[in-house]
Amino acid sequence: MLKFKRNKLVTIKRVTPDIWMAHGILDDDIYSIELDVSIRISTLTITAICGKWNRWTTPECPRSLDFLKEAIGLQLEDKTFSQKVQKSVSRKACRHFANLLLECCYTSREAARADGCEIETVPDNNSTVEVVSDEKIVPASNPDPVKITVDKSRSETKIQEQYENSNINSSGDLIIDLHVHTSPASPCSSAPVDDLIEEARRIGLDGICLTDHNYTWHPDQIEELRQKHSFLVLGGNEITTDQGDVLVFGLNENVQGIIKLAELRKKVLADEGFMVIAHPFRGFLTFDVGELGFTPEKAMKRPLFKWVDAVETLNGKVTAKENAFAAKVAQGLGLPTTGGSDAHEVSEVGFYATRFTHPIKDERDLIEAFRNKAFSPVLYKKERRKIENSA
Numbered sequence: 001m002l003k004f005k006r007n008k009l010v011t012i013k014r015v016t017p018d019i020w021m022a023h024g025i026l027d028d029d030i031y032s033i034e035l036d037v038s039i040r041i042s043t044l045t046i047t048a049i050c051g052k053w054n055r056w057t058t059p060e061c062p063r064s065l066d067f068l069k070e071a072i073g074l075q076l077e078d079k080t081f082s083q084k085v086q087k088s089v090s091r092k093a094c095r096h097f098a099n100l101l102l103e104c105c106y107t108s109r110e111a112a113r114a115d116g117c118e119i120e121t122v123p124d125n126n127s128t129v130e131v132v133s134d135e136k137i138v139p140a141s142n143p144d145p146v147k148i149t150v151d152k153s154r155s156e157t158k159i160q161e162q163y164e165n166s167n168i169n170s171s172g173d174l175i176i177d178l179h180v181h182t183s184p185a186s187p188c189s190s191a192p193v194d195d196l197i198e199e200a201r202r203i204g205l206d207g208i209c210l211t212d213h214n215y216t217w218h219p220d221q222i223e224e225l226r227q228k229h230s231f232l233v234l235g236g237n238e239i240t241t242d243q244g245d246v247l248v249f250g251l252n253e254n255v256q257g258i259i260k261l262a263e264l265r266k267k268v269l270a271d272e273g274f275m276v277i278a279h280p281f282r283g284f285l286t287f288d289v290g291e292l293g294f295t296p297e298k299a300m301k302r303p304l305f306k307w308v309d310a311v312e313t314l315n316g317k318v319t320a321k322e323n324a325f326a327a328k329v330a331q332g333l334g335l336p337t338t339g340g341s342d343a344h345e346v347s348e349v350g351f352y353a354t355r356f357t358h359p360i361k362d363e364r365d366l367i368e369a370f371r372n373k374a375f376s377p378v379l380y381k382k383e384r385r386k387i388e389n390s391a
Contacts, residue, residue: 008100010107018042020112022104031055031096035068037104041112044076044119046105051097064094068101076105077119077242079257082214086187099188110244110282113302174360175380176207176232177353179247179278179312179340185212189344197229199346204384205353207232207360211247211340214239216254222363234366238278239264243304247276247312247340250367265307274370276338277308279315280329281322296328305333309370314339314352314377339377353380 010024015038024035032055038048051068053061070088074081082102090098112119181189182196193210200208210217210233217235225233237248241261248264250273255264268275281299305311311330314323314337330337339352355378358369369375 008103010104012108012111019047020108022108024100024104026096026100033096033100035097035100035104037101039105039108041117042119044109044112046072046074048072061094064097067092068097071101076109077258079259081258082240083257090187095187102188107282114281174206174356175353175378176209176356177205177341177350178209178338179211180208180343180349181212182210185215191343191346193225195346196343196349197225197231197233200349201229201231203350205350207234208349209234209236211236211238214256232360234363244280245278246308247278249274249370250363261304261307272367274367275308276310276312277304278312279318280311281325282318296325296332299329300332305335310336310338312340313337314379316341316343316348316351336373336375337377338375350380353378
C-alpha cells in the first residue's frame, strides 16, 4: 500500500515589538524544508528570509535558496502579494518554499490582527481600484457585537460535544465538504480534482465545493465534473481580503489579489451570493492567550464580522482551541456556522463538513439553503468511524 504524509507547522516569535519571526517547517516523505521569515508588523513587510533544505531529490533543489531573497521587501497587504511570491519564489526557486512562505506570512498577519497591532496602510501604486466607503455597502444583518455577551458556561468541551452528538446520517440530510483545494488551481494543493472527488465519494460524502484560492471554476467545468463522477460538485472560491480569507459562494466575478472586505461584500451582494469567514482565528494562539488578553467579547468587536453571513467553526487546518473559540464568537454574534476540511491533500477531504437539511443539486440550491440557515457543521470522519465501529 502506497502511503504519503505531509506535516506543515508555523510558529511565531516576537524579536522586537515591531519585528516578528515566523518559523515554518514543511516535511513529507519526499521533501523536508525550513523557513525563517522576518516581518515588520507595522507595515507587514518582509525584511529578511532564510531557507534550509533538510531533504531533497535533486542537486538543483538547494540552488533555489538563492532566489528566496527576492521576496524581501514584499508587502503582505499588496493585492498582488500571492502572485509575486509565486512568480519570484515558486517559478525561480521552489513551489514548496513558496507554499511555506505564504503560510508563514498569512499566519503572521492573522496573529498581528489578533494581537491588536496597528498596521499602516501602504499605498498600492499599481492599483486603480476605487475604494468604496463602508456607508455605500449594505453589511450583513448581524447584531451589534458590542452588545453581545458570551455564555461562558459553554466550554470548549461542550461545544465539541455538540458536534459529536449530531447524527451525520439524519434522513434526507446532505453532508457536503464546503472547503477543499485542488491542484493545480490552488498552488498550495497536491490534490488532483478527480482524485479528490473520488475520495469524497468513497468515504460517503454527498458532495464537495471547490474553493480554490482566488480561482473561479467555469460552470461548464463544474457540470462536466458532476456528470463524469455522478457526484454533486459545487463551485465556490476562497478570496483573500484585507481582513482575512473568505469563502464566497455565488459570486460570478474572478477576484484576484487582496481585496478590501467591504468591497468584496458589495460584489457578493450584487450577485446575491453568500460569504463565510474562513478559519477566523488561525494563528491567534501563537502567543499565550493571557499575553494577548484575547477574549470572545474582544474578538466579537472585530469589524470583519459585520460583512459576512456565517463563520467557519470547524476547519481542518487549525487547532481544536481555535475552532472552539470561533464557535464561541459565532454563538455570541448569532451567526450561523459551517464546517470544511480545508483539504490540500486527497486524504484530508471530509475531515470536517457541513450538514444541509434542504435538497441541493446546484449552486442556486446551495445559496437558498444558506439563506434559510438550513445547515450546521459536523465532525464527519470522526462520526463516520464511530458508526462503522458500532456496526
